[in-house]
Amino acid sequence: MTPKMRWKVLLVFVVVILAAWRASYTFRFLSMSEEDLAALSTDQVEQLEANAIRLGLDLQGGMHMVLEVEKEGLSADESKDVMARAQEVITNRIDQFGVAEPSIQIEGDDRIIVQLPGLQDEQRAKRLIGRTALLEFMPVAVMEDTDIVLRAIDRALSEQMLASGEISMETETGLPLSETERLERERPFSVRLRFPGELPFMAESDVAWAKAKLAGLDLAEVLPTYPDDPTKPRYRLAWHADTRVLSDDGEDYRGFYVLENEPVMLGSSVVSADVRPGLDQDYPNAPGISLRLSRSGGRTFADYTGRNIGNYVTLVLDDVVQSAAVIKSRIPAGTPASLTGNFTDEEASDIAIVLRAGRLPAPMTVIEERTVGPSLGRDSINLGVRAMLIGFLLVVLFMLIYYKAAGAIAVLALVVNVLLIIALMSSLPVDPRPALTLPGLAGIILTIGMAVDANVLIFERIREELRNQKTIRAAIRDGYERAFLTIMDANVTTLIAAGVLLYFGTGTIKGFGVTLSLGIIASMFTAIVATRVVFDLFTSHWNVKHLSI
Amino acid sequence: MEFLVGTHINFLGHRRAAFILSAVVILIGLISLAVQGGPKLGIDFAGGVLLQVKFDQAITAESVRESLEAVGVEEAEIQHFGGNREAIIRLMAEDAEADDLAGRILERLNTDNPGNTASFMREELVGPKIGEELRAKATMAIIYALIGILIYISLRFEFKFAAGAVAALVHDVLITLGLFSLTGRAITLPVIAAFLTIVGYSLNDTIVIYDRIREDRRKLYGKSFVDIVNTSLNESLSRTLVTSLTTLFVVVCLFIFGGEVIKDFAFALMVGVIVGTYSSVYVASPLVVEWQIKQEARRRRRHG
Numbered sequence: 001m002t003p004k005m006r007w008k009v010l011l012v013f014v015v016v017i018l019a020a021w022r023a024s025y026t027f028r029f030l031s032m033s034e035e036d037l038a039a040l041s042t043d044q045v046e047q048l049e050a051n052a053i054r055l056g057l058d059l060q061g062g063m064h065m066v067l068e069v070e071k072e073g074l075s076a077d078e079s080k081d082v083m084a085r086a087q088e089v090i091t092n093r094i095d096q097f098g099v100a101e102p103s104i105q106i107e108g109d110d111r112i113i114v115q116l117p118g119l120q121d122e123q124r125a126k127r128l129i130g131r132t133a134l135l136e137f138m139p140v141a142v143m144e145d146t147d148i149v150l151r152a153i154d155r156a157l158s159e160q161m162l163a164s165g166e167i168s169m170e171t172e173t174g175l176p177l178s179e180t181e182r183l184e185r186e187r188p189f190s191v192r193l194r195f196p197g198e199l200p201f202m203a204e205s206d207v208a209w210a211k212a213k214l215a216g217l218d219l220a221e222v223l224p225t226y227p228d229d230p231t232k233p234r235y236r237l238a239w240h241a242d243t244r245v246l247s248d249d250g251e252d253y254r255g256f257y258v259l260e261n262e263p264v265m266l267g268s269s270v271v272s273a274d275v276r277p278g279l280d281q282d283y284p285n286a287p288g289i290s291l292r293l294s295r296s297g298g299r300t301f302a303d304y305t306g307r308n309i310g311n312y313v314t315l316v317l318d319d320v321v322q323s324a325a326v327i328k329s330r331i332p333a334g335t336p337a338s339l340t341g342n343f344t345d346e347e348a349s350d351i352a353i354v355l356r357a358g359r360l361p362a363p364m365t366v367i368e369e370r371t372v373g374p375s376l377g378r379d380s381i382n383l384g385v386r387a388m389l390i391g392f393l394l395v396v397l398f399m400l401i402y403y404k405a406a407g408a409i410a411v412l413a414l415v416v417n418v419l420l421i422i423a424l425m426s427s428l429p430v431d432p433r434p435a436l437t438l439p440g441l442a443g444i445i446l447t448i449g450m451a452v453d454a455n456v457l458i459f460e461r462i463r464e465e466l467r468n469q470k471t472i473r474a475a476i477r478d479g480y481e482r483a484f485l486t487i488m489d490a491n492v493t494t495l496i497a498a499g500v501l502l503y504f505g506t507g508t509i510k511g512f513g514v515t516l517s518l519g520i521i522a523s524m525f526t527a528i529v530a531t532r533v534v535f536d537l538f539t540s541h542w543n544v545k546h547l548s549i
Numbered sequence: 550m551e552f553l554v555g556t557h558i559n560f561l562g563h564r565r566a567a568f569i570l571s572a573v574v575i576l577i578g579l580i581s582l583a584v585q586g587g588p589k590l591g592i593d594f595a596g597g598v599l600l601q602v603k604f605d606q607a608i609t610a611e612s613v614r615e616s617l618e619a620v621g622v623e624e625a626e627i628q629h630f631g632g633n634r635e636a637i638i639r640l641m642a643e644d645a646e647a648d649d650l651a652g653r654i655l656e657r658l659n660t661d662n663p664g665n666t667a668s669f670m671r672e673e674l675v676g677p678k679i680g681e682e683l684r685a686k687a688t689m690a691i692i693y694a695l696i697g698i699l700i701y702i703s704l705r706f707e708f709k710f711a712a713g714a715v716a717a718l719v720h721d722v723l724i725t726l727g728l729f730s731l732t733g734r735a736i737t738l739p740v741i742a743a744f745l746t747i748v749g750y751s752l753n754d755t756i757v758i759y760d761r762i763r764e765d766r767r768k769l770y771g772k773s774f775v776d777i778v779n780t781s782l783n784e785s786l787s788r789t790l791v792t793s794l795t796t797l798f799v800v801v802c803l804f805i806f807g808g809e810v811i812k813d814f815a816f817a818l819m820v821g822v823i824v825g826t827y828s829s830v831y832v833a834s835p836l837v838v839e840w841q842i843k844q845e846a847r848r849r850r851r852h853g
Contacts, residue, residue, distance in 0.1 A: 058671075058810070066679065122672070123652045367676035376601070376670040376810070383808035390806055391799035398795060438811055439739050445803055446818070449796035450750065456795075457757070460788045486760045489705060490753040496697045497749030501742055504690040509742045516746065 005536060012533045015525075016416055022423035025051035030381065053426040055117075056437030056511050059381050061374035062117035063125060064507060067364040069110045074362060085361045087112060092357035093128055103432075112364070122371045124346065132318050132363055133354035135267025137301070137337075138259040140312035140324065141235055143198070146258045149223060149235050150200075154187040156222040157213055161188060189213070193256065196246050199312065199324065204243050204252035211239070236261045238314075240321045242342045257314060257321050264304045264313065269297025273339075273355035275348045280323070280340035287348040288340035289355065298333030306330035315339050317351065370507070384441040391445055395452060403459050405548035409534050410455040413526040417451050418444060420522040421515060437511030447519025453490070454527030457483040459549055466549070476535050484528060491520050560782045561775050564835035571720055571832060578727010585730055591737030592673060594687070596680035597641045600651045601670035601809075602658060607633040608665060616661045620653050630809055635670070637809070639735075671810075687741045694745055698752060706759055709840040714755045717825075717833035721751050725820045732816075739814040747821030750796070754789055754829035761785050762834070774841050778834055793826040 029052035037045055057064050069086055071079050083106050090112065094102045103115040119125055141149065161167045167185050169177070183191050189210065193200040202210060214237060223233040240255035272292045279288030293301060305313075305327045314324040315337070323340050331337070339351065372380075395414070399407035421444055425434045462479030470478065495517060502513030582588060592599050610627045613636055617625050625640040642650050651672045658667040675683070695715065702711040722744060729736060761781035769777050800822055804815035 068678075122669075123649060126649065365676075366674070368679040369672065369674040371673075372671040373669045375603075375668065380808060380810060383806060384811070387802045387806040388799075391802035394798040394802065395795050398798065402791065439742060439814060442803055442807070442811055442814060442818075445799050446746065446796070449799035450753075450792075452795040453753070453792040456788050456791050460791075464784075486757055489756045489760060492701060493698055493752035493756060494746070494749035496701065497694050497745045500690050500694040500697070501745055504686050504693075505738075505742065509738055512739075512742050512746075 008529065008533050012530045019416065019419040019423040022427050023419045026053040026422050026426055051426060053422055054433045054435045056435040056440065056508060057115065057117055058372045058438045058508055059377050059436060060117050061372050061377035062115065063119045063122050063371040065114040065366055066368040067112045067114065068367045069112065070363045071110055082361045089358045089360050090114065090129055093353055096353045096357065097125065097128060120374065128350055128353065130364060130366060131354055133359040134318055135270065135355060135359065136263040136316045137265040138263050138314050138316045139308065140314060141258045141260055142311065149258045150190045152222050153189045156217055157188045158186055194246065194253065200256045201246065201253040202256050204254055207254050232261065234261055235259060238316060238319060238321050255321065255324065257324065259314065265297050265300055267355060267359055269294050270355055273352040275352050279338040286343050287345055288338050289348055289352050290336045290338050292336045302331055302333045380438050384438060388445045392448055395448060399452065403549055406459055409531050410452060413455060413531050414448060414451055416526050416530060417447065417519065417522045421447065421518045424518050434514045435511055437508040439508050440511035440515040443512045443515035444519060446516065447523060451519065451523035454487045454523055455531060457487055458527065462549060473539050476539060480532055487524065487527065491524055495520050556783050556786060558783060559779060560830060561779050561835055561838055567831040567835065575720065575723050575727065578724055578730060581727055581730040588726055588730060589733065589735045591735035592639060592675045593738045594680050594684045594736065596675050596677040597639060598650060599673040600638045600654055602655065602667045603635045603670050604665050604667050606665050608662065613658065616657045617654065620657050683738065690745065694748055706763065709837055710759050713833040713836040714752060716836050717755055717828040718748055718751060720828050720832050721747060721821060721824045724824050725817060728820050734813050734816060737813060740817050743814050743817035743821065746818065747825055751821065751825030751828060754826055755833045757788065758782065758785050758829055758834055775838055778838050782830060782834060789826060789829065793822055796822050
């Protein structure tokens with residue numbers, strides 16, 4: 001054997017062994033069932049996972065979300081800051097949620113890409129990530145002020161409704177209006193309120209109407225404003241998050257609040273938020289959130305409560321009143337405040353998480369989301385692998401029948417191809433590691449079909465040379481030589497397409513570009529180098545006289 | 550064993566008929582596209598929501614539609630499969646995210662069908678902005694790929710070969726688009742990826758034949774161009790068919806066994822492989838021949 005031959009054989013041998021070794025991790029990892037994995041120690045599982053091929057979200061299950069940050073209304077300084085802060089807040093929230101290997105990246109000016117592999121409860125994650133979580137301690141306006149506000153609203157609505165013809169001061173019968181009818185027309189809003197105690201409630205069935213009507217008002221015009229800022233109303237209107245049943249008629253009512261538009265304190269004064277049971281007498285079995293305040297926050301609150309005994313203060317989260325309580329006495333600094341409502345364990349836990357992690361500096365919208373449940377992920381792997389095996393089998397059968405022994409060599413090359421692709425994908429020191437997606441798996445399957453092409457080109461040439469009466473060794477040599485350029489040409493174009501997909505694609509499409517590119521490169525290696533070595537071994541070294549092709 | 554060796558099929562003799570066949574198939578596709586107002590875009594490009602659910606037992610599409618209407622979804626496309634147990638629901642929604650529409654649909658499906666649990670399989674939501682961006686990206690990708698390929702072929706062969714190759718590609722894409730339209734399948738991101746793959750793959754075939762033509766031109770100097778190309782095509786026939794066959798094996802397996810998620814992708818590949826092979830033989834090469842013949846005729850008129 002010439003030294004050159006020896007090097008080639010060694011090279012091929014080493015490559016094949018390495019590929020088989022690296023790929024073995026993936027095979028082992030993917031073929032293990034849940035029970036098998038549970039039987040291993042966490043270290044072993046981690047090591048196996050790190051060495052096996054990384055699975056894309058569509059095979060592993062998980063969520064991919066693109067959030068767009070609304071930068072409108074922010075100053076130039078805030079604008080620069082906001083992306084980093086938003087990323088931090090989301091990362092904090094997700095950390096507490098407990099997802100392995102989350103990825104939260106800023107993209108461009110105003111987008112954040114969140115990837116949560118292996119996520120089980122995507123609805124919850126969405127809600128958790130998206131909420132602004134602006135927590136404010138808002139005072140309820142005193143009775144006289146509330147009265148003024150309600151009258152102002154009534155006047156404005158009454159005018160509006162008369163102008164639009166929704167109501168009229170005349171009746172069909174021509175008789176003068178009754179007291180109730182007059183009230184409905186002059187005080188359309190207040191007439192729907194009930195005061196079981198000091199605070200107003202409205203029947204749930206009227207709330208949708210009320211919200212729509214209020215939305216149609218310009219509050220800066222209707223309500224009294226601040227002397228130094230005539231665009232800012234002195235009062236804010238809000239609804240309670242829950243309904244309750246008022247004793248006599250069993251109907252659902254929702255609390256309506258006229259709040260002073262200056263918070264006593266913000267959520268930034270909240271130092272910690274913990275879920276505790278039994279904080280509220282109204283909901284003794286429901287969990288509540290106990291909030292510990294910062295020192296300055298505690299002092300502010302103590303101050304305020306000391307001066308406002310008998311008044312109501314509310315905890316407002318994202319413009320919705322979560323709880324309202326009357327100040328019975330001065331709340332000394334150090335006492336935790338409690339946020340209660342008819343929460344489920346999950347809701348309470350989520351509110352605590354967002355309060356702890358901080359509020360989002362700007363509102364965000366989800367502009368793209370793709371979530372795959374774990375069972376579909378597993379199904380996809382199984383189906384994909386099955387399709388691959390069946391296709392592989394068909395190709396193998398064909399190659400053996402059509403090209404006989406040479407076909408067997410081509411089949412070996414195919415196996416090495418697949419091993420190479422898997423080995424490369426699981427071993428390339430790139431960050432983030434290339435992930436195998438469902439189209440990626442299809443890419444591997446496609447390469448099985450296409451890889452044969454290089455071999456076919458070579459074999460057909462060899463056959464031709466043999467037909468032209470060349471010797472076996474000459475036929476092999478010339479076959480490979482003639483075919484080489486054609487193989488290069490042909491593969492380059494598919495590589496260009498794969499490259500474009502790699503560059504422009506994201507997520508699953510990128511995965512396809514990766515496997516296709518790797519597959520083509522691998523198939524060129526095996527067809528040109530590996531199979532040649534085998535042929536040469538057979539003919540030169542072991543002196544085979546007749547070529548079964 | 551081998552077949553199709555030593556054939557002497559007069560490929561180029563049939564080229565008029567082949568052109569007419571191609572024209573007819575493309576026309577049918579174009580009519581279908583025109584009737585449907587353009588290609589059917591999946592939510593990746595048109596925006597919208599996709600929800601795939603799996604029920605324990607078979608369920609009718611009508612009952613699913615009823616549940617959808619109950620949550621306020623008037624127009625939705627429901628695709629049924631897996632023994633009528635699985636369904637893919639596609640719809641356009643304005644505020645799908647703000648509402649958690651998918652979540653409410655799932656809830657409703659479960660309350661409407663007690664005892665027949667609807668399990669979440671996957672969800673996709675694409676806002677209009679992203680849809681626009683993906684459309685732009687896909688178009689760019691296709692243009693770049695075509696330019697790259699055009700440059701490459703022009704470098705390796707003469708320009709008229711490149712023109713023939715590109716014509717074959719356009720032919721392939723048009724036919725595949727037409728078939729998608731006829732079968733009511735939607736164009737999604739994976740389908741575009743499949744298109745690009747077909748572009749690369751179909752070129753593969755075409756280049757192998759071109760290589761042969763170039764070689765035979767040298768070897769068979771003196772013979773007419775038509776004869777040379779015919780010889781090349783016959784010589785390459787075996788290889789062309791075998792490669793297409795093996796690729797077709799795997800792609801058909803993917804289509805049949807690969808599951809619903811990858812089906813449209815596999816369909817595009819299937820059509821692409823078949824049409825791509827055909828076009829390498831009956832579109833690219835004949836066009837090159839026509840170009841050459843016209844070139845030679847012009848030259849003769851000038852000098853004669």
